[in-house]
Amino acid sequence: MLVRIGLSVLALALLPLAGSSAALAQDSREKAAAVKQEEGKWFDADGNPTFKIDEDGTVDWYLFSGYRRYHSDCHVCHGPDGVGSSYAPGLMESLKSIDYPTFLSIVAEGRKNVSSGKESVMPAFGDNKNVYCYLDDLYIYLRARAVGAAPRGRPPKKADKPQAAKEYEASCMSG
Numbered sequence: 360m361l362v363r364i365g366l367s368v369l370a371l372a373l374l375p376l377a378g379s380s381a382a383l384a385q386d387s388r389e390k391a392a393a394v395k396q397e398e399g400k401w402f403d404a405d406g407n408p409t410f411k412i413d414e415d416g417t418v419d420w421y422l423f424s425g426y427r428r429y430h431s432d433c434h435v436c437h438g439p440d441g442v443g444s445s446y447a448p449g450l451m452e453s454l455k456s457i458d459y460p461t462f463l464s465i466v467a468e469g470r471k472n473v474s475s476g477k478e479s480v481m482p483a484f485g486d487n488k489n490v491y492c493y494l495d496d497l498y499i500y501l502r503a504r505a506v507g508a509a510p511r512g513r514p515p516k517k518a519d520k521p522q523a524a525k526e527y528e529a530s531c532m533s534g
C-alpha cells in the first residue's frame with residue numbers, strides 16, 4: 360500500500376517535467392540571445408558567453424574556434440557535431456540544461472559514472488591547455504548547437520579572429 364502511494368506521488372511529480380522539455384528548449388534559445396559584445400566575444404543578458412550568427416551565416420570567431428577545438432579534443436567520445444555516441448552523451452542535448460559554470464567545472468574536473476554497471480569516464484581537462492585555453496570557445500560552439508542555431512559541419516563563414524582572442528591565447532598557452 361505504502362509503495363503504491365509512493366509511486367503515484369512520484370508519477371505526479373514527474374508529469375510536469377515531461378511536458379516542459381519543449382518549453383526548456385524555447386527557454387534556452389531565448390536565454391542564448393546575444394545582447395552585448397566585448398572585443399568580438401558575445402554575451403547573453405546574464406553575462407554568460409554566447410554565440411552570434413549573422414544573417415548571411417557568418418559565425419563569430421569563438422563559435423568557429425569552438426567547432427575546431429571540439430573536433431580535436433571531444434568528438435572521439437561525444438560524436439561529431441555534439442550528437443553523442445554509444446560511449447558519451449550528446450553535448451548538444453546536455454547543453455540545453457547544463458549552465459556555463461557547471462560546464463566549466465565538468466570539463467576541468469572530469470566525471471566518472473559507475474552506476475549503470477559499465478564504467479564511463481569523462482576525463483579531467485584542467486591541465487590540458489589545448490582545452491582549458493578554449494573553454495569559452497567550446498561552450499559557445501556547443502551552446503549554438505544546443506539551441507539549434509548552428510547546423511552540423513564546419514561553419515562556412517567566420518568573423519576575423521579578434522585581437523583579444525590572440526592576446527588571451529598567447530598568455531594562456533605560455534602561462
Ligand code: HEC
Nearest residue numbers: 432433436446447448453465470471472479480481482490
Ligand atoms: C575519453 C572520452 C571523452 C572525451 C575525450 C571527452 N568526454 Fe566529456 N564525457 C565523457 C563521458 C563518458 C561522459 C559521461 C560521464 C558520466 O556518465 O557522468 C562525459 C560527460 C561530459 C559532460 C556532461 C554531459 C552531461 O550530459 O552530463 C560534458 C559537459 C562534457 N563531457 C564535455 C566534454 C568536452 C567539452 C570535451 C572536450 C574538451 C569532452 N567532454 C571530452 C567522455 C569523454
